[in-house]
Amino acid sequence: MGRKLLDGNQAAALAVKLARAQVVCAYPITPQTSLVESIAGMWAQGDFSGEYVSVESEYSALAYLIGAAYAGARTFTATSSQGLAYMHELLHWAAGARLPIVMVNANRALGAPWSLEPDHLDSLAQRDTGWIQFYCAAVQEIMDTLLFSFRLAEETRLPCMVIYDGFVLSHTVEVVEPPLQKQADAFLPAPPAKAALQTEQPQNLQAVTSFQYLARVFQERHLDMLQVPRVAKKLTREYAAILGRSYPLVEACGLKEAATVVVAAGSAAQTIKSVLPALNSPEGPTGLLRLRLFRPLPAEEIVSLLARPHIQRVVVVDRDLSAGLGGIFAQELRALLQGSPFEGKICELNLAGGVDLTPQLLRRGLKAAAAGGGEQGRIIWGVDL
């Protein structure tokens, strides 16, 4: 297919086409709009083999897909912000029913007040719904991760959310190399034909049940979630064999000598990566740990990557806020590294509200962290720097 100039939404739309999704149902919302517009446009031109269904709300979109997924279809939706919040109830349902629905969330701050900034709280607020969550840092990665997610979701029978920063990635054009259809087909075979719901055999699915059964459902879902990193690694190798590209679950950059490690997710990590060499301080070099897979949290990978005696400090960049506690990534890291040498050394640089992480801001944040700020209860606020 050669190289193309695409923005994040266009790349996602193309991945949905390459995945041969059978049912796409969505409601437009900024900054996701051009994604579903692209799919609708392809559908209108006869370039998209699946069904595109317009509905009146995000709630209906996911409800529709739950039905389609019960019927065995490969399904996709996309949303942002309030739209994702509106889906909340059904997110739980999709995960509980183990329906491998794939969705894109282009991050956008939740109101009020009304805003379009790329705050991560919309998707992080859905952390506990039982969906797999990937945070992407580049347009090529969006395309690859989305294609990959259909297979991962179907193998683990867990719904999967592919997340990227609104506007920063959804609307920014980058050079990407789309897979050929035959490569996509080689990685992602046709969806299993067996449907849960058959018209000849009417059933009542997920009916009222007791705690004994429910406890087992939850337990099983948790254990299956824990298998996701293993399955994802296996599939990553397969993807790399076909397409020559692969992404780790946790990306590490310059950790071999780093004295300070910045932990970040999404496009901010890409910014940090591009300025790493310029961030060396008197204490030593700075490294990057990018959280790509967030649910399940790849605990083993994170702990082993940080288990280096020369790492003095961990600075977590959060573009989200759990009011009354702090950034969600920072809290997850603190919980994970409880009892490790990093206890009490995990600082938080908080960009809630969609504060843009410029190299200048990052430098100021790192300086504040080196001066002893950012520890639990002492957030370094990006907006104050």
Add this chain to the structure above:
Amino acid sequence: MQFSSKSGWPRPGVLQETVPTPMNKTGSWRFLTPVFQESNAPCRLACPLESGIPHWLNKVRQGDLQGAWQVMQVYNPFPAITGQVCYRFCEEKCHRASWDEAVAVREVEKAVGLWRHKNYRTDKTGQNGRLKELAGKKVAIVGSGPAGLSCAYYLRQSGAAVTIFEKLPLAGGLLATGIPDYRLPRDILAKELKILEAEGVNFRTGREVGQEISLPELQAQFDAVLLAVGAQQSRRLQVKGEKLPGVSGALEFLGDLHTGRRKAVAGQVVVAGGGNAAVDAACMAKLRGAREVSLLYRRSREEMPAHPEEIEAAAAAGVNFVFETVLQEICGEARVEKVCALHTAPSRRGEPLQVLPETAFELQCDLLIVAAGQESNLPALDPALQNAVQQANKKNPARGSLNLENKLFAAGDALTGPASVAAAIFGGRQAALQLRQALGEQPGTAAPEPSGRTSGFNRGLLPPAETATPDSAAAFSEQFKTRAAVYPGIAPPLQGPQEAIGYDNLNAFLYPKQGRQVATQQEAGRCFSCGTCSRCGVCWVFCPEPAIKQEPDGSFQILLDYCKGCGICAVECPAGVLSMEEVPGHGT
């Protein structure tokens, strides 16, 4: 929505129509409104000609050199010359420099100029689309330097009969005699003069006003007179021995070389001074055979008034710089043999100079070139003129040109003292503007400068009528009329507070520095169009609503009925022509 491209991908420029949901007028949510406002690009403010650089660069980017010339000549009729000699004031201020590297504006300008040289034709009528506003008016221009030539060009475009009086046998003023030929190849100047002649400008070379013909005679014979006599009166050093043979002023030296009165240079040359004339003279002496050239300047290299580009060229040519040094005496029997000099204490320009008496030294010298600055030639023409300049300046400070008395004008270096070629061309342009008014041209034909507000983006670029096929004289002529109707034939100077548009350099780290060796069109495409809408369509890409609409002619409109006022367009606009403003009555 419909997309014209086959694959169905939305892209700016290919969107055929935007069909908002008519009932859902989300514009009612808005309390901040995007406002379209062009601003001054920093290059334009830095340019002595105030050239609309983003405008003509955009034409070049589109591959439309004819259009580029049409825009260019409104500000600068001689891009082939400035493309060689200008000091690139624009590139110093280019916002793109904070990103990777300044746009090579001068190179593109040169390309436009050379295109014009190659494609210039006279049409059958001989009129070449000239206007008739000043038909029947006769103007005399004294001096054929850049100021005089520029004024001649514009007056001729307005239909006046223009006669240039030049005291030397060759036309061009400093362009012919002062600027070293390695900076300005003389065939380029010759071509420019030839085009002016073809346009009907009458050159009378070897006619010195004040000798062959007096100023009052000129004033009697012509409807108006412009004095563009330059500033070539060399200042004296006021040291002993200055009258010895072998001592020459810098401009006299350069003039002698360029007119052939002096064929070669030999021996040991000393140049005293730190301006462009000093550096040019030193370079030329070296290139024309001097064994060794020493340039003596009283302060440090950083303090030299010469342009850094010139200084670098001189260093490359092998000129030996002796800083913090002043001449004390010029010695010799029948001609100059050596100079005595003293060192000075470090000082900044404008501070008093402190000579260190114990540091005297001597330099062998066969030729001493004095470049202690030049003064206007106006007093030499008529001592009363200097007085008139001062008087007129008091009343209304000159910007490039000055109306001295009824139908008598002055412009260029003669008025400002030694400046730059670009500044002199600006002076000539200004004089043409003043002359056009004084000679009774109907006011009101000049279109307003691109500033102020509209709800559309139509004003970003010149109208579509500007684009044309080159080589067609008829088309050229037609074009010119259209252009003249919508755009001032002579750009008026910028008015009011002149702030350049800012540039927030966020992502420079992502992109490595680029080399400059690129094609003209590609180079022009690197322009950010600061402050000028280039119709790039980024606003359309980012607008989450159907609130930005592209018209068939490529321009954009903001549909306020659907604009929620989110401000993404203003954040993303790479040219900075959109801003958000509070609208009374919304959200209050």
